[in-house]
Amino acid sequence: MPVIELSYSRLQKLIGKVSKKQISDSLPFLGLDIESEDKDLVRIEYSPNRPDYSTDYGVALGLQGLLGIKTGSVKLAIKKSKNYGITVKPTVSKIRPFVTGIIAKNGKIDDKTIKQLMTMQEDLHFGIGRKRKKSSIGIHDLDKISFPLIYTTVSRNHKFIPLNSEKELSISEIIADTETGKDYGHLLGQSSQVPIIIDTNEKTVSFPPIINAAITTVTSKTKNLFVEVTGINKDDAEDMLSVVATILQSAGFTLEHIQISGAKNSSPKLQEKKMTVDSSLINQTLGLNLNTSKIISSLKKSRLNALSKGKNIICTIPAYRFDIFGPMDLVEEVALGYGIQNFEPTISPSQTLGQINPISLQLKSLNQTMIGLGFLEALNSSLSSKRVLYDMTNRDSKNIISVLDSKSQEHTLLRDSILPGLIENLSRNIHESYPQKMFETGGIFNLDNPISEKTNLSAISAHKDANFTEIKSVLQTVLKIGFGIEIQTKTAVNSSFEDGHCANIIFNGNIIGIIGEINSKIIDNYKIRVPVVGFEISLSDSILKFI
């Protein structure tokens, strides 16, 4: 989850009369986890579905509501204007068809605000922008641009000076050489034409979704902003724009309209939407008995507007709250406005009788039997490595199941056997006293349209007198006592075991496992200094009873 650093003193200025303690006590009840605090600074973690919390302006709006300082929804006041327009050329349709935007004037931007706007932009890109694929934002210094603008395409030879550069680069160079070019250039595919926003003097403003032009860079001297959002879906682009517009208005900017036309594009509306929720759904879901006025005041504390019509609550939801899909989301808004700390937990008597799964019960009895035989329970990961599963134990690695791009080299393959892991465990305990006897029950995996998962039991005994007879006695007893099963052992050859000291385990005519003295090469591989015997049997097919 994304993290943002806020300052208490800045928040206090934005919220109004409020103490530092009130803020830190209230943050968690907005769903914001405090990661760490250092005097005036507080680092909070917010949910990706609330990008408005990526700036202190957004957090301040939320806290004002929760603390009852200012409630109800934030209305966007967008001045009608004919000074700003964007014309869209049909060539963009195939590559990034939609553009939208807004003008924000007469604001004050200090370095902290710039930093916050940039964090918000990155979080929007990552979350609802799906790493700029669905939509991306550019924020520009309005006074460096001459309207109207054109959203069109250019060839990869087109040149301009991109952000953070001093010289002119071609589109191809930007994609090959700049950091954002390398990260996001793939979004444009192999297309020879790329999207571009150009002003009336044919100056490049932005090359979405990669980079802005250097000339429109926002600094602490900037007063007026032009915000553009491009994307592959018009609604997503407008959602993104609504967050930026709301935050900029809260930061003291005056918003002005941009007229957009051409190639199925139109001006953004950033309209509120209406949604109805039945008050009985609210009370049933929360386990409360709130009257409609309490529901309405709770919604207002969550910065929504609401009125009642009989049992129904009609809610007005500002555009930036696109995380609200349906009535159940409004139920949560009521809960938050009401205050989670005000909920008294209750317990209703169970209507059902509890039961341990019969398989779990049988495995537990099996474990107890193994412990009674003097074996200690081990636990290994089901994700293991080629080294442990195959290389060190001489096993055939033909049908491995591997995971993609594991961050841990020790966890790249799903185990098809438990025994190799137990032998590896012995190698880590050569300094501990012997005898060492361990067992493990757990899942193993095999390819089978697509994968079959089975439960196996494996046991291992290592000490100077370890021998076949000892381990066969253990196997025989655990199956006899655990399941009333009698097995036979028939000579077998297996690369993990010593020749002539290895047998298949037979039950009802089927091979269900293998037993024997572990091959001395494997023991040498692991530098274990005593003989090792062991077995592994499949429990799933014929031993465990599925009831």
Add this chain to the structure above:
Amino acid sequence: MSQVFHDIEKKIITSLKENPIQTPETLEKSTQLLPDQIRRGIEWLKLKNLAIVDESKSSTISLGKNGLDSFEKGLPERRLLNLVKNGPRKLSDLQKELGFIFGPAMGLCRKNNWIETSSDKIILKITPSILPGEKTIQQIGKNKLSKEQIDKIDLTELLKRPDFIVEDIIKSKKISLTTSAKSIDISNTSGAIDVEAEVPEIFVARTHPLKDTIDEIREIFVTLGFSEILGNMTQSSFWNFDALFTPQDHPARELQDTFFLDGISAKKIGTVEQISKVSDSHKKNWRYQWDINEARKMVLRTHTTCVTIKHLAENKPDEARIFSLGRVFRNEKVSYKHLVEFNQIEGIVVGKDANLRNLMGIQREFYKRIGITKIKFWPTFFPYTEPSLQTMVYNEKLGKWIELFGMGIFRPEVTKPLGITKPVLAWGGGIERIAMLKYDLDDVREFYNNNLGWLRSNTKCQ
């Protein structure tokens, strides 16, 4: 009162009475005890002032590789002198004949003025009759002699030469009885044993500590009226993500968080109706092109919720309390806080009266039963529940609030497409976290190290 003797002590005393001065080796033979038992028995008797242990050191001398060479062919300087006995010889010839001993031999002969060199010839001046060390080499020969038998001056000389002499130091113990011990009548000693003596450590066979915690949690769920369901660790993306309203282009579905199985897709992922309704919900709410091939990709489950949602979709119960417990996987770097594979518990309540306060009440009851009473709830976000909460529990040892289980009510966008009509409460979290608190561990990897030192010493009832 007669003295108390261990069997080992009795055997050693008896043997020493027959044969008063012995070594541990002879005692082993006469008593048939193991070396370790003899060692311990002697220690005990020594502490009781019943045995005297006389430790002595002695050296034996034998010839090393070069010493043996000289024994057979003569000392290097003697061999050089012999070669020039019958008249001057060319230096280069001598060098060839004597090989690597030529250097040391020349040095010694020159130093003692036995030879002189003239241009490239070597000429004998005097032949000494006996060289220092010569006699001693012959005396030792191929034998081992005690150091005292050997001429000290000769030995000092020879020890200066590399690999001529091998000296072995032998430690020996001579054990005898003290006067008071000699008068002990073993047949008349008591049958009692030394109950105050230290005993050897033995090790218990036991369940794994993490398994103890898992079993404990399983029992608690059962006593709260929940029934256990099981499910696969490998799942299609459909059940792990799509059915839980996680869009296909969501960052959580990327390789860095989720383990995808290399090249493995499921043929059958659900019923036609399930697939079409789930995909409709995605298209409508998330506005993108839903792709069935993406849903077919097999993953290692990132939560047990895929098991519970599948169960609910198949059974559509009106009332139910179920839980599922098992391994889940995250593609993270392994550290003291993170494992790629860990256990998760998840509880589900279905029923027309299931509500948020009940959900909080069940949490409070659960925590009470694992010994945690100071808890609070905070709102949070999960893609598939609304409202969503997390529990914070106060840890006295750490002196701070820590996050434990997450919980919520399944979103209608999850339940409706799968035909589940009643509200579903769901909660759960990692078991290792609880076990770490219980066993006071600060490194979660310890649970899967199978370190016998820890497993054998960890206290079972905590």
